[in-house]
Amino acid sequence: MKTFNPDAMGEKLLRRFAGGTSRRGILARLGLALVAAPVFPVLPVSRASAAKPDRSPEAKTTFARNAQSKDDTKCDYWRYCAIDGSLCSCCGGAVNRCPPGAEHSPVSWVGTCINPDDGRAYLIAYRDCCGKAYCAKCNCDGTDRETQLYVPQLNNDVIWCFGTTSMEYHCSTAVLVGTA
Amino acid sequence: MMKVQRKSSLSARARHSAAAVCALALLGSANIARASDPLPSDPELEAVTLSAPKPSWVFVERGFVVPGNAIYDTDTGKMLGMVEASTLSDLSIDPAGKAYYVSESIWTKGWRGTRQDMITVYDSATLKLKNEIAIPGRILIGGRKFNFVLADEGKTAYVYNLDPASSVNVVDLVKGKFVKKIELAGCASLMPVTGVGFSALCSDGSLATVKVAAAKPEITRSAPFFSATNDPIFDNFGYDGAKQQAVFLTYTGQVFTAKLGATPTISEPFSIQAAAGVSPADTKPLDVHWYPGARQGLAYHLGTGHAYVLMHTGEYWTHKEPGTEIWDLDVAAKKVVRRIPLEHPASAIAITQEANPKLVLSTERGEDGPSALLILDAKTGEQKFMLENSGGGVMRTLEP
Numbered sequence: 001m002k003t004f005n006p007d008a009m010g011e012k013l014l015r016r017f018a019g020g021t022s023r024r025g026i027l028a029r030l031g032l033a034l035v036a037a038p039v040f041p042v043l044p045v046s047r048a049s050a051a052k053p054d055r056s057p058e059a060k061t062t063f064a065r066n067a068q069s070k071d072d073t074k075c076d077y078w079r080y081c082a083i084d085g086s087l088c089s090c091c092g093g094a095v096n097r098c099p100p101g102a103e104h105s106p107v108s109w110v111g112t113c114i115n116p117d118d119g120r121a122y123l124i125a126y127r128d129c130c131g132k133a134y135c136a137k138c139n140c141d142g143t144d145r146e147t148q149l150y151v152p153q154l155n156n157d158v159i160w161c162f163g164t165t166s167m168e169y170h171c172s173t174a175v176l177v178g179t180a
Numbered sequence: 181m182m183k184v185q186r187k188s189s190l191s192a193r194a195r196h197s198a199a200a201v202c203a204l205a206l207l208g209s210a211n212i213a214r215a216s217d218p219l220p221s222d223p224e225l226e227a228v229t230l231s232a233p234k235p236s237w238v239f240v241e242r243g244f245v246v247p248g249n250a251i252y253d254t255d256t257g258k259m260l261g262m263v264e265a266s267t268l269s270d271l272s273i274d275p276a277g278k279a280y281y282v283s284e285s286i287w288t289k290g291w292r293g294t295r296q297d298m299i300t301v302y303d304s305a306t307l308k309l310k311n312e313i314a315i316p317g318r319i320l321i322g323g324r325k326f327n328f329v330l331a332d333e334g335k336t337a338y339v340y341n342l343d344p345a346s347s348v349n350v351v352d353l354v355k356g357k358f359v360k361k362i363e364l365a366g367c368a369s370l371m372p373v374t375g376v377g378f379s380a381l382c383s384d385g386s387l388a389t390v391k392v393a394a395a396k397p398e399i400t401r402s403a404p405f406f407s408a409t410n411d412p413i414f415d416n417f418g419y420d421g422a423k424q425q426a427v428f429l430t431y432t433g434q435v436f437t438a439k440l441g442a443t444p445t446i447s448e449p450f451s452i453q454a455a456a457g458v459s460p461a462d463t464k465p466l467d468v469h470w471y472p473g474a475r476q477g478l479a480y481h482l483g484t485g486h487a488y489v490l491m492h493t494g495e496y497w498t499h500k501e502p503g504t505e506i507w508d509l510d511v512a513a514k515k516v517v518r519r520i521p522l523e524h525p526a527s528a529i530a531i532t533q534e535a536n537p538k539l540v541l542s543t544e545r546g547e548d549g550p551s552a553l554l555i556l557d558a559k560t561g562e563q564k565f566m567l568e569n570s571g572g573g574v575m576r577t578l579e580p
Contacts, residue, residue: 168291
């Protein structure tokens with residue numbers, strides 16, 4: 001049985017981030033990368049094995065059993081299993097895009113959410129959109145596998161606007177990274 | 181009061197002398213009390229001042245986007261004032277009662293410009309700015325009691341920072357100076373440890389203890405005793421500085437007590453549900469149990485060693501759900517001695533450290549509805565006050 005491993009999740013997230021970023025972009029954001037790099041691989045996150053939840057309906061959380069895949073402006077949209085804040089899809093942006101003028105945080109907290117259509121678990125990066133006042137629309141607070149501050153990459157209360165021009169929190173997106 | 185008596189006496193004499201009345205009217209300062217007279221002018225305006233903080237007071241973070249810490253007196257239900265603070269700041273109360281400290285971050289142009297992190301010092305009587313102590317960073321989160329803590333009888337402050345590497349800034353509050361930054365990978369939520377420095381909870385399930393005074397701070401870790409990803413300890417826990425003890429509660433309701441020190445010792449856990457005579461909770465889906473939860477779900481009364489915990493029914497991973505009951509747990513006896521049902525679910529709970537303590541609850545009354553502050557007698561559960569539009573984030577009380 002595979003194990004729930006936050007380190008592997010972090011590595012996957014960073015690889016995805018690196019794969020989708022041009023060299024010029026990396027150079028331009030060198031300082032940012034230096035800041036972001038220590039987040040996942042270096043933190044001595046628990047290596048203790050923990051059973052990965054099986055994907056049968058009986059084994060799903062309350063959120064996963066009731067999640068839908070049609071309307072990303074609702075809190076029960078499947079990717080929002082560990083989101084906290086305003087949905088960018090209600091604020092002029094999209095599930096994975098910031099509203100006009102807001103800036104994606106390059107680092108984020110993550111969640112593992114189950115797509116109700118295929119039953120698979122996916123790694124979701126909750127990238128905050130920053131640089132505008134709190135949107136305060138469609139406020140959601142998914143808490144599947146959400147932990148406390150000593151595991152910051154799995155905590156959804158932190159303001160994740162690191163490396164952005166402004167640290168003002170506007171709304172949150174839910175970017176699909178890959179299968180978990 | 182003295183002025184009123186003097187004016188009455190003037191008024192009595194004036195009845196015998198029209199000339200005197202005219203003279204006084206010309207002077208315009210004697211506001212003789214007659215039904216036909218207009219109300220007297222207010223005296224020169226002067227802001228109210230406060231006494232040193234009292235154990236009956238509660239300090240309420242007003243919320244995610246509404247800054248400031250409102251002060252209420254649980255004896256009277258009245259708001260006394262507000263400690264100024266920016267959003268996502270953290271408050272600490274000077275144990276000597278002379279100052280309030282706010283750990284905060286502001287920028288030179290609102291949210292733009294140069295970032296400035298500081299501990300802002302306010303006089304406890306006037307609530308006016310006394311000092312600003314620059315620090316090299318702090319976490320932006322709010323809603324946590326243990327990101328900004330005072331040690332050494334209020335002489336030292338520890339400020340947690342996430343940028344997003346994890347560290348702690350040490351500040352000398354007497355000299356008003358930042359001292360040093362200590363890297364603290366994978367740990368957060370700070371507990372002052374007398375004569376040592378501080379301890380913190382860690383992602384490997386251990387308790388780290390940091391000896392601050394050493395030239396190179398020495399960090400030791402206990403053996404792992406909880407699972408930070410499967411059954412985490414709530415980071416708003418109970419802390420007793422005098423007894424150097426912490427009470428930890430996990431998502432499933434396991435209760436640990438830690439004796440803090442250079443080498444801390446941590447007890448075997450017990451189940452709060454079992455302590456109440458109901459089935460212990462677990463992490464399995466579809467199992468409905470009583471679970472602890474909410475944003476600030478535990479209030480610890482130092483004098484009696486009772487923990488007051490917000491509980492709700494549901495499945496696992498519902499740890500932010502507001503509480504529908506308060507469970508009064510005698511921690512040493514491992515027994516829930518009282519369950520107090522709540523009419524409105526509560527998202528935060530605090531307790532005054534008085535001999536006859538009062539519980540303060542921030543209630544949730546509908547998704548976007550106004551939140552109220554409830555003040556209950558902790559022994560009887562009787563409601564003393566309900567203050568509309570007064571609830572908010574984390575709440576703090578004066579600790580001995």
